[in-house]
Amino acid sequence: MKYSDTIINKTFTTDKGDKIVKAVTLHAIKQGMLQFKLARVLAPAMGGVVDGMASKDRSLLYATVFNLIAAKATEELFEELQTLLLGSILDSSGEPLETVERIxxxxxxxxxxxxxxxxxxxxxQLLEPLLKSSALSGFMPKLKTIADNFMQENKEVE
Incomplete structure (x- = not known):
């Protein structure tokens, strides 16, 4: 099973008025696997940012980071993410869409x-549960410090 019984919803404003969209959440194991796959894509780029912080020449840092992400991100991963996430939307009978055809x-x-x-x-389904993790929340101030230092040093170079 990919989906839990937990339902989330959001109201979207369209040209035809407001529409409430309901979806079921991913099971914890499926959610964890997707987060792991995304981390494998983003980790090399984060390493590039940290390495770039130590370098005086940051002229190609952004290009390097985006190239690392592009090299690691695959069509298959995007297709899996898209199908699982959009497949969690509930149809009018309360069933997940699940298949590409129904989506x-x-x-x-x-x-x-x-x-x-x-x-x-x-x-x-992926970002909020990850950010609520106490393990990650303890690491966030360190990431913010790195980002703040990077932005400050970039301003000094200009």
Whole structure:
């Protein structure tokens, strides 16, 4: 089973009025696997940022970071994320869409943009649970310090 019984919802404003979209959340193991796959994509880029902090020449840092992400991100991962997240949307009978065919039919009949739903589901099902982790929340101040130092040093270079 991919999905739990927990239902989340959000109201989207469309040209036809407000529409409430409901979805079920991913089971913990499926959620953890997706977070792990995303971490494998982002970890080399984070390493590039940390390495770039030690270098005086940061002229290609952003290009390097984005190239690392692009090299690690795959169509297969995006397809899996998109299918699992959009597949969690509940149809009018309360069943998850689950299949690509049902997801396509749903979007053919709604005025809500696919990207808006994908971002909402990504935030609710992958990002928020990760950020609520006490292990990660203890690490966040360190990341903020690195980011603040990087931004400050970038201003001094300009």
């Amino acid at each position: 396509n039919t749903y979007f053919a009949n709604t005025s809500i943009h696919q990207f808006d739903l994908l971002v909402w589901l990504f935030e609710k």
